[in-house]
Amino acid sequence: MIHIAVLPGDGIGPEVTREAVACLDLLSAERGLGLRFTEHDFGGVAIDRHGEPLPPSTLAACKKADAILLGAVGGDRWNGCAERPEAGLLKIRQELGLYANLRPVEVLQGGQWSPLRSEVASGSDILVVRELTGGIYYGEHRLGEDQASDLCTYTREQIERVAHVAFRAARSRKGKVTQVDKANVLATSRLWRSTVDEIAKAYPDVALDHLYVDACAMAVITEPRRFDVILTENLFGDILSDLLSVIGGSIGLLGSASLGSGGPGLFEPIHGSAPQIGGLDIANPSGAIASAAMMLDELSLGDAGAVLREALEATLLSGCRTPDLGGDASTSGFGAAVRDRLEVRSRRDSGLRHLFMTNRGCCG
Ligand SMILES: NC(=O)c1ccc[n+]([C@@H]2O[C@H](COP(=O)([O-])OP(=O)(O)OC[C@H]3O[C@@H](n4cnc5c(N)ncnc54)[C@H](O)[C@@H]3O)[C@@H](O)[C@H]2O)c1
Numbered sequence: 001m002i003h004i005a006v007l008p009g010d011g012i013g014p015e016v017t018r019e020a021v022a023c024l025d026l027l028s029a030e031r032g033l034g035l036r037f038t039e040h041d042f043g044g045v046a047i048d049r050h051g052e053p054l055p056p057s058t059l060a061a062c063k064k065a066d067a068i069l070l071g072a073v074g075g076d077r078w079n080g081c082a083e084r085p086e087a088g089l090l091k092i093r094q095e096l097g098l099y100a101n102l103r104p105v106e107v108l109q110g111g112q113w114s115p116l117r118s119e120v121a122s123g124s125d126i127l128v129v130r131e132l133t134g135g136i137y138y139g140e141h142r143l144g145e146d147q148a149s150d151l152c153t154y155t156r157e158q159i160e161r162v163a164h165v166a167f168r169a170a171r172s173r174k175g176k177v178t179q180v181d182k183a184n185v186l187a188t189s190r191l192w193r194s195t196v197d198e199i200a201k202a203y204p205d206v207a208l209d210h211l212y213v214d215a216c217a218m219a220v221i222t223e224p225r226r227f228d229v230i231l232t233e234n235l236f237g238d239i240l241s242d243l244l245s246v247i248g249g250s251i252g253l254l255g256s257a258s259l260g261s262g263g264p265g266l267f268e269p270i271h272g273s274a275p276q277i278g279g280l281d282i283a284n285p286s287g288a289i290a291s292a293a294m295m296l297d298e299l300s301l302g303d304a305g306a307v308l309r310e311a312l313e314a315t316l317l318s319g320c321r322t323p324d325l326g327g328d329a330s331t332s333g334f335g336a337a338v339r340d341r342l343e344v345r346s347r348r349d350s351g352l353r354h355l356f357m358t359n360r361g362c363c364g
């Protein structure tokens with residue numbers, strides 16, 4: 001039995017998560033994966049019910065689980081709260097030691113949905129490796145009447161461990177890491193550069209270059225194909241990954257995996273709770289389904305992750321699309337279409353298995 005803790009969260013979080021869980025449930029039943037789901041309050045909904053965004057019961061369930069599937073949290077209605085829903089997100093990442101956030105960006109359909117010219121976007125395939133438990137997010141925040149400050153700190157060890165993740169990922173891809181920082185201004189960025197240069201010596205088969213974050217923001221739009229793995233700190237990774245989502249056509253397409261050293265991984269779309277479209281059944285659940293596929297990969301469940309990704313891509317390419325991609329499919333309709341493809345594939349596979357067994361029976 002594999003226990004998945006599901007944290008639907010707020011806004012469109014529950015809608016997109018429902019579709020991802022239904023896909024996982026179907027795959028589990030068809031392939032005997034033994035997935036079991038438990039749902040827990042997290043984010044704004046947990047503030048309403050428990051007075052805090054990450055209740056101890058939710059954290060305990062996540063720590064015991066084999067993996068965590070998260071929707072999204074946040075919304076203006078919790079702005080006045082002592083602890084906002086987003087604080088729960090930062091806390092769970094830290095509590096579970098999830099220091100590496102992997103955000104793959106792939107341009108499908110020859111770049112047809114991209115605002116960039118198709119010859120620029122087509123074929124782009126980038127993995128953002130974002131440091132997730134350090135930097136300015138976790139430094140001291142002071143807010144005074146006329147002055148405020150946020151402290152950005154990084155240790156060599158924090159940089160080293162996430163750099164290893166990026167170099168290892170590059171080895172199984174196109175063999176290139178671009179480290180992104182603001183080393184012309186920031187001391188933390190200078191530590192990033194020298195540390196990553198050191199780590200690179202252990203990966204002579206991987207090419208490394210460095211880019212300032214402002215220049216990178218331009219280059220991912222003008223020449224996205226030049227990138228393979230982008231390795232960067234927490235805040236820059238957050239901003240660059242939303243920017244990169246545009247070249248694929250919609251933020252609703254992108255999933256992510258947050259991983260640490262051995263405990264359960266956390267899988268979530270990169271988008272937020274999009275409160276203005278919450279409850280309308282029009283959000284794109286692709287990012288949540290892509291996150292579920294990354295979870296299956298991480299749980300080493302054979303080709304289950306690849307099968308789910310194929311069904312997702314085939315559905316998108318078939319013309320079934322939510323409004324963010326110019327279509328008129330609903331969230332639930334799109335999810336059902338992905339599941340139809342999974343069922344067709346399953347029937348085909350069992351047909352082949354039957355044929356194979358019959359042939360063996362004849363010849364054996
Ligand atoms: N991981 C998370 O839980 C997470 C991530 C980002 C933002 N947030 C929170 O979400 C709330 C809203 O933030 P925001 O508006 O800045 O970002 P957002 O990602 O929620 O929305 C940005 C834009 O993208 C659209 N969008 C997002 N996801 C979509 C989807 N799946 N399908 C179709 N369109 C989609 C929205 O409608 C909006 O126009 C805030 O409280 C923010 O802090 C949470």
Ligand SMILES: CC(C)[C@H](C(=O)O)[C@@H](O)C(=O)O
Nearest residue numbers: 074086089090238270271272
């Ligand atoms: C909501 C916010 C704290 C979060 C982040 O900045 O990490 C989000 O933008 C994300 O990308 O997961």
Ligand SMILES: [Mg+2]
Nearest residue numbers: 238239242270
């Ligand atoms: Mg973000």
